[in-house]
Amino acid sequence: MLKIENLHVKLEDEEKQILKGVNLEVGAGQVHAIMGPNGSGKSTLSYVLSGREGYEITDGEAHLGDVDLLDIEPEERAAAGLFLAFQYPVEIPGVGNMTFLRTAVNAQRKARGEEEMSAAEFLKVVRAKAKTLKIDADMLKRPVNVGFSGGEKKRNEILQMAMLEPKMCILDETDSGLDVDAMKLVSEGVNALRSEGRSFLVITHYQRLLDHIKPDVVHIMANGRIIKSGGPELALEVEQNGYADILAEVS
Amino acid sequence: MSAVAETMNVTDERLAGLTLPAGGWSDAARKDALSRVQMMGLPNRRDEYWKYTRPDTLTQAVAVPAALFHNDEAALFDDVERLKIVFVDGVFDADASDDLSLEGVSIERLATADADIHWARDVYGVLETNGQKPVERPLAALNTAFATDGVLIHVTGAASKPINMIYLHNSETSDVMLHNVIKLDAGASLTVLETGPAAARLNMVTEVEVADTAALHHIRAQGRDHERRAATHIFARLGTESVFKSFTLTANGVMTRNECVLELTGDDAKATVGGACVGDGDFHHDDTVFITHDAENCESRQVFKKVLRNGATGVFQGKILVKTGAQKTDGYQISQSLLLDGDSQFLAKPELEIYADDVICSHGSTSGAIDETALFYLQSRGISKPVATDLLTLSFLAEAVDEIEDETLREQINERMASWLERRRG
Numbered sequence: 001m002l003k004i005e006n007l008h009v010k011l012e013d014e015e016k017q018i019l020k021g022v023n024l025e026v027g028a029g030q031v032h033a034i035m036g037p038n039g040s041g042k043s044t045l046s047y048v049l050s051g052r053e054g055y056e057i058t059d060g061e062a063h064l065g066d067v068d069l070l071d072i073e074p075e076e077r078a079a080a081g082l083f084l085a086f087q088y089p090v091e092i093p094g095v096g097n098m099t100f101l102r103t104a105v106n107a108q109r110k111a112r113g114e115e116e117m118s119a120a121e122f123l124k125v126v127r128a129k130a131k132t133l134k135i136d137a138d139m140l141k142r143p144v145n146v147g148f149s150g151g152e153k154k155r156n157e158i159l160q161m162a163m164l165e166p167k168m169c170i171l172d173e174t175d176s177g178l179d180v181d182a183m184k185l186v187s188e189g190v191n192a193l194r195s196e197g198r199s200f201l202v203i204t205h206y207q208r209l210l211d212h213i214k215p216d217v218v219h220i221m222a223n224g225r226i227i228k229s230g231g232p233e234l235a236l237e238v239e240q241n242g243y244a245d246i247l248a249e250v251s
Numbered sequence: 252m253s254a255v256a257e258t259m260n261v262t263d264e265r266l267a268g269l270t271l272p273a274g275g276w277s278d279a280a281r282k283d284a285l286s287r288v289q290m291m292g293l294p295n296r297r298d299e300y301w302k303y304t305r306p307d308t309l310t311q312a313v314a315v316p317a318a319l320f321h322n323d324e325a326a327l328f329d330d331v332e333r334l335k336i337v338f339v340d341g342v343f344d345a346d347a348s349d350d351l352s353l354e355g356v357s358i359e360r361l362a363t364a365d366a367d368i369h370w371a372r373d374v375y376g377v378l379e380t381n382g383q384k385p386v387e388r389p390l391a392a393l394n395t396a397f398a399t400d401g402v403l404i405h406v407t408g409a410a411s412k413p414i415n416m417i418y419l420h421n422s423e424t425s426d427v428m429l430h431n432v433i434k435l436d437a438g439a440s441l442t443v444l445e446t447g448p449a450a451a452r453l454n455m456v457t458e459v460e461v462a463d464t465a466a467l468h469h470i471r472a473q474g475r476d477h478e479r480r481a482a483t484h485i486f487a488r489l490g491t492e493s494v495f496k497s498f499t500l501t502a503n504g505v506m507t508r509n510e511c512v513l514e515l516t517g518d519d520a521k522a523t524v525g526g527a528c529v530g531d532g533d534f535h536h537d538d539t540v541f542i543t544h545d546a547e548n549c550e551s552r553q554v555f556k557k558v559l560r561n562g563a564t565g566v567f568q569g570k571i572l573v574k575t576g577a578q579k580t581d582g583y584q585i586s587q588s589l590l591l592d593g594d595s596q597f598l599a600k601p602e603l604e605i606y607a608d609d610v611i612c613s614h615g616s617t618s619g620a621i622d623e624t625a626l627f628y629l630q631s632r633g634i635s636k637p638v639a640t641d642l643l644t645l646s647f648l649a650e651a652v653d654e655i656e657d658e659t660l661r662e663q664i665n666e667r668m669a670s671w672l673e674r675r676r677g
Contacts, residue, residue: 050631051627051630051631052627052631053623053627073630073635073636074627074630074631075630075631075632075633075634075635075636075639077631078630078631078632078633079633083631084631086628086631089628090622090624090625090628092625092628092629092642092643092646093646093649093650094645094646094647094648094649094650094652094653095642095643095645095646095649100629100632100642103634103638103642104629104632104633104634105633107632107633107634107635107638108632108633111633143646143649160632164632164633
């Protein structure tokens, strides 16, 4: 599904290398988690894959299926099936959440040569999906993320994911700012979307999210590289001992 | 030539081409206004109040011709139940207008209102004269003297539908002065819509007397003719617990100066002036607002948003004056521009002058570009960069448009702006 090879990335404006040769392959239907200390390059990896400006790719490749991700615009990556759930979802005053969602869904459909969703059909689908995420009609009507609590913003991210039906979902510290109940709700939303044709890359600092979203593979990232990969037990090891042991082990 | 001599020269030349209409009941006001124009002289570029906007084309004897704009859109508010009053290049069009009758409202035309003791006599030129202090507004006095037509609206109850003045522009050389007077009796309410470019050059004055507990809602869309020029003034006086809300949408127009002069004279009055403008290229748009708080516990809001590109210029001069004794005043002022490129500019002069000690007044002014993070957020959801930019542009304008209270009218403005942006993308 997602294949990253020898990815090297620096900041566009300064001589600072952030990713120093990332190799990662996520198979169809798999859930991979990336953990790592602050500044290891986790969020940068999510931004570079989804096409945010400000980074320069100095070496390496990333493919989603047959699509060369690094060569195309963010909206084309989205239409190809990539989705990034933001750590800090952006507030957009004056643009209704529904308008935004429908514009996004139909833009992707159009880009893929599919028929656009009618207003009525869209409304039906979005209401059903919102209900399972406990997103009420008022939240759908309000401007995008404006006045939403931390938990509401993250649920709104998952709603977008559910509506856009991506193949490859990247969750960038989706657990940050969530209380226990909100994390459970968000995780249930994610788990409901797990399927054979859909893969996840879950970036997190904490093992507790992985209690809810059970990963197939856990990677430890440090200093711009993936330094260790293993099963779910690797996350437990980090939770108990921190990163020091692993860092010492590989250095 | 000295500045004074130059001003007098321009003023004399302008006045030489004009004759005072025979106005009956308005004659005294017109003659008075003419002498005020002669005293003040028309504005010139050295006037502090015209520092950011060159008045030349608004004051010169002959208007610069303006090519007509072939608009293929449906007329704004077309599907709103309303009473239409149509002027074509300043000339009343009876055939295109509705019957000027509406329950609780008396509607007449300035050009034909001939009663000896007319109610409008107490307002016509009176609010304009009040508004000449502390800042002179000679173009408004010029209008009081020479306006050829306009609408006189006296509201005694709750109007059942909006009155829509439609100003069409069919002559490339039209040079028009219209003067409207709106008087709302205690407890009365009305929505006034004004649409269209009106002329190659327009000088418009609207005087509004809002009595105690009355409410006026005003929405104006200034027409999309690229080469049109306009200097407009709204003078409003607000009584106790009255409401005055005015919103102006401006797209295109090579030169627009919209002045709004409000005086809150009764306690607990509420006033809002808002504007959204979208300028591209040869476009100069100036909002000049002066709000005087002269009563207790009143609220005023100024919300102006401008989207500028390709060398367009936006100006905002906004003042809140809180007089002694106007305690518990709540004054809010925001003016913001979204600069879509490096060629455009926004010039803002916010002013507060406060003589009461228990007031809240805030003001803010910003210029900025499209927020890159928000742009990326939208793109990451599959929305192309041009569409995302437009969504963020509408988002930027929303705070001003949201000042329109009526949801249907607000949505019409929003839809219109969205369709303009969409057409521009092609």
